[in-house]
């Protein structure tokens with residue numbers, strides 16, 4: 001691996017940690033603001049409860065005045081009753097006294113109601129006060145914690161920033177600018193390549209690009225997402241281990257009129273894809289270069305089903321998924337389009353993983369075929 005790549009990987013880790021710390025630091029004031037908002041809500045509740053107590057107290061004072069006024073009236077009526085001359089006058093005063101006494105009783109009932117109410121209100125106020133006190137203490141504690149954490153984070157941040165500056169000086173300037181530009185837009189500036197794929201944007205790499213990334217002699221960027229690409233051989237080994245999370249491979253039909261095969265060695269050329277097609281009692285064979293997708297040699301036509309027509313090509317070959325019509329194959333001309341080549345290559349990868357993990361031992365024949373008869 002190029003030292004620049006190693007440094008960029010370190011830089012990416014450092015950048016991630018810096019972002020995490022910055023986010024955390026930004027979270028503290030938000031959290032405090034939320035608690036303070038709650039606190040303000042409870043303060044308002046307390047004030048409402050206290051105001052209600054004051055209103056009740058005022059009402060109570062008013063009722064007390066009413067009663068003492070009524071008592072004054074009664075005593076005045078009693079004094080007047082001593083001087084009355086007629087029975088009617090006496091009855092009238094008595095009625096006034098009775099009326100005032102009734103009013104006193106009604107007002108006393110109201111006072112009693114207020115007294116009962118005030119007990120409940122006092123309890124409410126006391127509870128709200130206690131809650132507020134506990135909450136205030138809690139928020140002070142939280143504020144203090146946030147203050148400490150912020151200070152710690154800021155110290156860590158300073159350390160990480162120093163580390164970051166140090167790593168940055170070790171990376172080629174142009175590459176660093178590219179990394180930072182892509183990071184800013186995409187959140188990361190470097191991506192691993194696995195299974196011929198950019199792991200960040202999932203686009204398949206061209207064979208030449210893939211080989212260059214694997215070679216690790218120069219820095220290559222992904223055509224699609226512009227991230228700087230790197231290859232980690234250790235990850236590839238891990239990837240070859242059997243994995244249950246790997247997508248299950250779809251298996252080609254034995255009796256399909258068209259079959260694709262992979263051969264690691266063919267006629268001294270090297271790796272090839274073979275396309276065998278049977279139609280109207282005849283079979284055709286096309287040979288394509290695995291790396292470039294180019295058609296090698298002429299299209300060979302023989303009589304009969306392809307299994308009988310090309311047994312030597314099938315034996316020991318790896319059967320792949322692929323199905324294009326004769327017309328499509330003709331339209332491809334002398335070179336497979338990227339989409340077809342990618343599809344064959346990714347199926348080849350899956351077939352290899354399958355073979356390596358032995359997860360499909362029962363249909364091993366579907367992986368490495370035997371020619372019929």
Ligand SMILES: [Zn+2]
Pocket residue numbers: 191198199200201202203222223224225226227
């Ligand atoms: Zn990419």
